[in-house]
Amino acid sequence: MSEYRAVVVGAGGISDAWFNPLKEEKVQVAAVVDLNLERAQGQIAKYQLDCPAQTDLRAALRKMRPDFIVDLTVPEAHCAVTCTALRAGCHVIGEKPMAATMAQARSMIRAADKAGRLYMVSQSRRWYPLHDVIRRSVAAGVIGTVTTVNCDFYIGAHFGGFRDQMPSPLILDMAIHHFDLARALTGTDPLAVYARQFNPAGSWYAGEAAASCIFEMTNNVQFTYRGSWCSEGCHTSWNGNWRIVGTAGSLLYENDQPPVAQVVAGDSGFNRPLRNAELPAPTLPHSTMHGALCEMLDFLRTGRRPQTECHDNIHSLAMVFAAIDSSRKGRRITIRL
Numbered sequence: 001m002s003e004y005r006a007v008v009v010g011a012g013g014i015s016d017a018w019f020n021p022l023k024e025e026k027v028q029v030a031a032v033v034d035l036n037l038e039r040a041q042g043q044i045a046k047y048q049l050d051c052p053a054q055t056d057l058r059a060a061l062r063k064m065r066p067d068f069i070v071d072l073t074v075p076e077a078h079c080a081v082t083c084t085a086l087r088a089g090c091h092v093i094g095e096k097p098m099a100a101t102m103a104q105a106r107s108m109i110r111a112a113d114k115a116g117r118l119y120m121v122s123q124s125r126r127w128y129p130l131h132d133v134i135r136r137s138v139a140a141g142v143i144g145t146v147t148t149v150n151c152d153f154y155i156g157a158h159f160g161g162f163r164d165q166m167p168s169p170l171i172l173d174m175a176i177h178h179f180d181l182a183r184a185l186t187g188t189d190p191l192a193v194y195a196r197q198f199n200p201a202g203s204w205y206a207g208e209a210a211a212s213c214i215f216e217m218t219n220n221v222q223f224t225y226r227g228s229w230c231s232e233g234c235h236t237s238w239n240g241n242w243r244i245v246g247t248a249g250s251l252l253y254e255n256d257q258p259p260v261a262q263v264v265a266g267d268s269g270f271n272r273p274l275r276n277a278e279l280p281a282p283t284l285p286h287s288t289m290h291g292a293l294c295e296m297l298d299f300l301r302t303g304r305r306p307q308t309e310c311h312d313n314i315h316s317l318a319m320v321f322a323a324i325d326s327s328r329k330g331r332r333i334t335i336r337l
């Protein structure tokens, strides 16, 4: 017997990551909506769902009265789809990025507030067990007070699709993950950024596929991001390689290997003596989209608000648009919501 009913909107590539978790959590998928009916039908057949395929979201919501929708449409459609569902009285869990513009993101928050419904964004990389280990280690003060965060992301990615034509493929389509992770791992929010995007010689992208960004975060934390989607050889992980420096030591997280930390163990010497810090064991029961879905279900059961609810997640989106703005204007940009 299903506890909750959901309508899935958008049956493209990423929906493959959602149907199994929905099934495992016994959420009844009441309809799959896509502008392309065949795609919706294809996913219903592939996942053996007992529900109709539809193209009209409003009609599906009227008929099915779901508890929530899962918005898996393209970024340009997130605002319209999410606001339609909120106004119909549904909660929403939607794919990143929250919206295609800051104005849209603000109007989505207003729609959620007005309807008294939850809108949360699935930032799948928050729910990696090792990322949760880092977050808890930093929050527990294992390396002291955080001062500095660096993330390097270098991949030679030959997508051959729409990304090849985007003006800011790296920052808009990928860096949102790393920017959001920087906030999640350190519990800080962005205040200002100086960024420079560029397109390396030999690039197969039309837009700027690489960037260097320096963010000023709350608590006097400096977050430096260097990334490229146009970098052959010696790839980093898709999560990026991270160094987090605190007043008592440093933590490294590289190539998806368990993080390691060294902390000061004495108060004399040119280099102070160091010891390896013990980090907590991974405990997250579900990763990526499944983890995000569980936070939505927990909200429905207990009212506890998910970490990526819209009032919080707009800070991550703001980092994206401020970095692009800074790069275009060639100056430091104060980040406003």
Ligand SMILES: NC(=O)c1ccc[n+]([C@@H]2O[C@H](COP(=O)([O-])OP(=O)(O)OC[C@H]3O[C@@H](n4cnc5c(N)ncnc54)[C@H](O)[C@@H]3O)[C@@H](O)[C@H]2O)c1
Pocket: 009, 010, 011, 012, 013, 014, 015, 033, 034, 035, 036, 039, 057, 072, 073, 074, 075, 077, 081, 095, 096, 097, 122, 123, 124, 125
């Ligand atoms: N978390 C991750 O790691 C990750 C990875 C890939 C994609 N994504 C995100 O998932 C979202 C979807 O990406 P995708 O790769 O599945 O794209 P896609 O183009 O494969 O699929 C999008 C689907 O949405 C449908 N659609 C568009 N507008 C619609 C509307 N108004 N109503 C109903 N259906 C509509 C399209 O017809 C298409 O079938 C994007 O926001 C993307 O950034 C996240």
